[in-house]
Amino acid sequence: MATGKTTWTIPEGYIPEGSNGPEPEMLSHESVCILNTSDEDASIEITVYFTDRGPVGPFEKTIPAERTKHLRFNEFEEPEEIPTGTPFASVIESDVPVVCQHTRLDSRQAENALLSTIAYPSDS
């Protein structure tokens, strides 16, 4: 069983600047959770879009067969780091069907806030 699609889009992206509370669990973060239910490893390419410059990427990730990874945009390093406090968007492409969900934990103020949504699915 391989559930999902090969292209996912998240128009909202923002890494809050600053955090309150113990790290890493209460560190402000912007993440994409990816589930690969197939029996093949998924090669993932993430392209990041900005407001005032061209897209950056691909950021390359692997989600092993029958595994999930909750990737934090904060921790992306190659080809470059994603700046904090800056609006962005992302497109996730996979060579096998996967399912993607977008989640933010914002702990800039004393009490954390959360948002989440299933990303927008399509097939390339």
Place this chain on the structure above:
Amino acid sequence: MATGKTTWTIPEGYIPEGSNGPEPEMLSHESVCILNTSDEDASIEITVYFTDRGPVGPFEKTIPAERTKHLRFNEFEEPEEIPTGTPFASVIESDVPVVCQHTRLDSRQAENALLSTIAYPSDS
């Protein structure tokens, strides 16, 4: 009338460690709300995926005809408990069409935070 699909996916899963406020309503929890509008009971099988080990399940549940259940992953016991503070993902399969929504209440800090999204639907 039976609205919905037979397979639902939730890539984001995380049971916060710790809570503030009176239980059970303010206990941190990760839940899937399932609605069965059909006139037959729904036999549900939930498979849970992790980052660094193979999937666990099925967790077996029943949603009676024309009823809803708001299941808390915190309370899953068979075949095993789901660890807190650990990223996971889940696939919900039903023998009749149902609709699933993912909700978290995080009360690790003094003021609670909420997230929710309709799960990703497909047919097996």
Place this chain on the structure above:
Amino acid sequence: MATGKTTWTIPEGYIPEGSNGPEPEMLSHESVCILNTSDEDASIEITVYFTDRGPVGPFEKTIPAERTKHLRFNEFEEPEEIPTGTPFASVIESDVPVVCQHTRLDSRQAENALLSTIAYPSDS
């Protein structure tokens, strides 16, 4: 232009017991926002499902042509009030296509929390 579907499902439903802050804007509430972009009034029937008893409804509402209403489940009265602190689910049926979104404001603790998701669409 009439965008949308005629049947919408919200598996998650819960009216928090208690609130903090000035009413009505900070009163804890569970709501469904409905947009009718068509040029005909929409006759809406909402059925509410529970965990341990049969469904209740229809709750009858009208969304005029080219108007939106943000309905609070707290304020439903006919055929009966919806109890607070109790899990429920809902199905919204319309005679013309509409779009539905589910939102909760939870102000049980000093600082409010929010959740929202587009409801699950289907056609009857």
Place this chain on the structure above:
Amino acid sequence: MATGKTTWTIPEGYIPEGSNGPEPEMLSHESVCILNTSDEDASIEITVYFTDRGPVGPFEKTIPAERTKHLRFNEFEEPEEIPTGTPFASVIESDVPVVCQHTRLDSRQAENALLSTIAYPSDS
């Protein structure tokens, strides 16, 4: 690659009255994030619907090729400003496929709350 649809609907809309924290990042806001992955600029027309009067618009925006914009309804000026503390809804139409996500940051109380969902997609 151009991912997305040409019509998007957001039934929930509300600009909270009042804010806490430093502006602009902690100013209460209601936003739609739009991603245009195509190689053509997207001409966007947003129509805003209300409860007790006819729709207003179009609000005209441009999302350049391969760019994202996170538009705040608070900042809309032409053909008129959108009132705070008032329920509304919106339909976003584009001449090329785009993807839209709805996000609110509510800082009326001392600690901010967040909600987000992918908007409802259709093709005109």
